[in-house]
Amino acid sequence: xxxxxxxxxxxxxxxxxxxxxxxxxxxxxGCSMAACSLGSRLVACLLNVSEARxxxxxxxxxxxxxxxxxxxxxxxxxxxxxITIVASIDSIREAVLAACEKACGLIDxxxxxxxxxxxxxxxxxxxxxxxxxxxxxxxxxxxRAVAQGLTERVQGTSAxxxxxxxxxxxxxxxxxxxxMGWFKKKPDMQTVGPDIxxxxxxxxxxxxxxxxxxxxxxxxxxxxxxxxxxRSIATAIRESTPGGLPGVQVLALPHEGAVEIACNVExxxxxxxxxxxxxxxxxxxxxxxxxxxxxxxxxITARVAELAGRQGIGTKNTALVGFTPHxxxxxxxxxxxxxxxxxxxxxHRIRM
Numbered sequence: 001x002x003x004x005x006x007x008x009x010x011x012x013x014x015x016x017x018x019x020x021x022x023x024x025x026x027x028x029x030g031c032s033m034a035a036c037s038l039g040s041r042l043v044a045c046l047l048n049v050s051e052a053r054x055x056x057x058x059x060x061x062x063x064x065x066x067x068x069x070x071x072x073x074x075x076x077x078x079x080x081x082x083i084t085i086v087a088s089i090d091s092i093r094e095a096v097l098a099a100c101e102k103a104c105g106l107i108d109x110x111x112x113x114x115x116x117x118x119x120x121x122x123x124x125x126x127x128x129x130x131x132x133x134x135x136x137x138x139x140x141x142x143x144r145a146v147a148q149g150l151t152e153r154v155q156g157t158s159a160x161x162x163x164x165x166x167x168x169x170x171x172x173x174x175x176x177x178x179x180m181g182w183f184k185k186k187p188d189m190q191t192v193g194p195d196i197x198x199x200x201x202x203x204x205x206x207x208x209x210x211x212x213x214x215x216x217x218x219x220x221x222x223x224x225x226x227x228x229x230x231r232s233i234a235t236a237i238r239e240s241t242p243g244g245l246p247g248v249q250v251l252a253l254p255h256e257g258a259v260e261i262a263c264n265v266e267x268x269x270x271x272x273x274x275x276x277x278x279x280x281x282x283x284x285x286x287x288x289x290x291x292x293x294x295x296x297x298x299x300i301t302a303r304v305a306e307l308a309g310r311q312g313i314g315t316k317n318t319a320l321v322g323f324t325p326h327x328x329x330x331x332x333x334x335x336x337x338x339x340x341x342x343x344x345x346x347x348h349r350i351r352m
Contacts, residue, residue, distance in 0.1 A: 039333045040131040043092050043139055044214070046322055047083040048124035049103045050112050050205075052076050058083070061102040067095040068335035068343045070328065073321045077256050079114025080123070082217065084322050084344075086332035089134050093142050096125060097149045100207075104154045109205040115254055116262075119182055120205035122150070126163070126173075128214045130329040135288045139211035140164035147209040151197035154204065158197030162210035166195075173210060173264070174249045180206060213267035213287060214328075217321035218297045220261045220304040223314045227252060230259035233307045237261070237300065245295050245303065246273065258316060261304050267292040267325075285325040294324075 051058055052074040058081045059072065067087035074081045087095050100122045107121035125146055127139040143165035151157050161167075162176040177183065180192055189200040200206040222230060230252030238244045247266035252259055272282030272293040284293040301318045308315060323331065335343040 038088060038336055039329055040133045041088045041090065042086055042130040042329055042332055043089050043134055043142070044128045044130055044328050044332070045085045045092060045096050046124075046126055046128070046215070046217075047085055047096065047099060047122070048118075049081050049083065049107065050079065050109065050114070050118045050121055050123050051103070051107050052079050052081045052114075057106050061099045061106070066091050066341075068332055068341055070331055070335065070343050071322055072344050075116070077114070078116035078253075079112065080116045080118060082321050084328070086130070086328060086336075089129075089131075089138055089142065092127065093145055093149065096127075096146050097153060100125070100146075100150050101153055104150075104157060104204055108203050110202045117182055117184075117251075118205070119180065119200075120157075120207040121203070122157075122207045123205075124173075125207060125209040126215060127211045128325075129287050130214075130325060130332070132286075132288065136164045136211055136213060140167065143209050143211040147196045147207070150207065150209075156198065156201045157204045157207060158194035158200045159207045159209045161195045162208055163212035165210045172249075172266075173208065173212075176208065176210075180208075213269075213292050214285070214294070214325040215267065216265040216294055216297075216324065218263045218265050218300050219255075219319045219321070220263070220301050221255060221258050221316040221319075222261065222304065222308045223316050224259055224308075225254070225257065226313075227254060227259055229308070229311055229313065230261060233304055234261055236307055237263075237303050239266075245300065247294055248300065263300055265294050265300070267294045283324045283326070 049058060053076055055074055058074065067085055069083060069085055071084040072081060085095055103122050109121050127143050129136055129139050147159040147161060150159060160176055160180055162171060162173045164170055192200055192206060194200060194206060234250040234252040235241055237248055238250050239246055239248050247268045249264040249266065251262045253262055269292055271291060272284065280296050280298045282293040282296055284291060297318055297320055305315045331343065340346055
């Protein structure tokens with residue numbers, strides 16, 4: 001059976017020097033009292049915008065004092081970028097809204113093309129708690145305020161809510177996307193009922209805004225163009241399938257001449273299952289004293305490699321988009337304590 005290739009050092013992954021910085025920041029040895037105090041109120045927003053082929057355009061969306069942009073992940077084939085913005089819960093709303101305003105002024109969905117399904121110029125605004133003083137309900141309040149603020153500031157935009165922001169139902173992102181027609185090649189915007197704002201317009205499309213415990217993005221590429229095979233693997237590892245991986249929501253998509261098993265890895269409450277480790281414990285963290293964990297990339301890669309190998313297919317690589325919750329907080333504390341707003345430019349040059 002083909003063996004999964006090791007995780008490459010792609011955007012959001014880093015080597016010993018950067019890992020040491022994260023470790024120091026978390027332990028406090030590289031963290032000032034002010035930075036550690038700020039860390040207790042930190043939240044992250046992994047802003048998804050429907051543009052990657054004009055990098056200057058994407059980078060122009062996210063320059064703002066009092067925040068740090070830890071990472072910008074551009075996928076040319078999907079024509080989609082994920083921007084990791086971290087700030088205090090007190091300032092995240094303005095930071096995200098400023099980025100959204102800029103993106104909406106620069107991106108026209110009527111001209112968009114790409115391999116990843118998307119519905120809006122700003123496609124997704126998830127907000128996650130990082131600090132001890134912040135709960136998911138606080139992030140949900142901010143998410144609802146961001147959705148309202150976006151539709152007020154950029155006339156013609158509209159939004160749907162997911163996760164804890166979707167009160168009282170708390171429907172997950174996968175369910176809401178299905179309801180909105182996100183999985184269709186060309187969703188009929190005239191049949192979509194947004195939660196906030198007018199009927200979606202062609203230029204701006206529809207934006208999903210929500211809150212939840214942290215979500216990791218992990219994409220495993222298999223060495224084939226057989227999309228049906230990719231979909232069978234996606235089904236097998238999806239959380240809703242018996243024997244699937246907890247917290248894993250997944251699509252199989254054509255990508256750069258192969259098939260990518262694109263996973264949203266949601267955090268699950270409690271301790272990790274001891275029978276699903278692949279030799280590595282699940283990364284864990286807590287939100288206001290409640291333990292959470294998420295499936296590690298190594299386990300997802302191993303499971304995809306096993307399933308593909310049964311068909312004589314190997315894996316090409318695994319891409320991690322962003323960071324684990326501990327990495328995200330540790331690097332944000334470091335960046336904010338040093339006033340580095342565009343940390344994504346610095347992360348490969350860090351030295352202790």
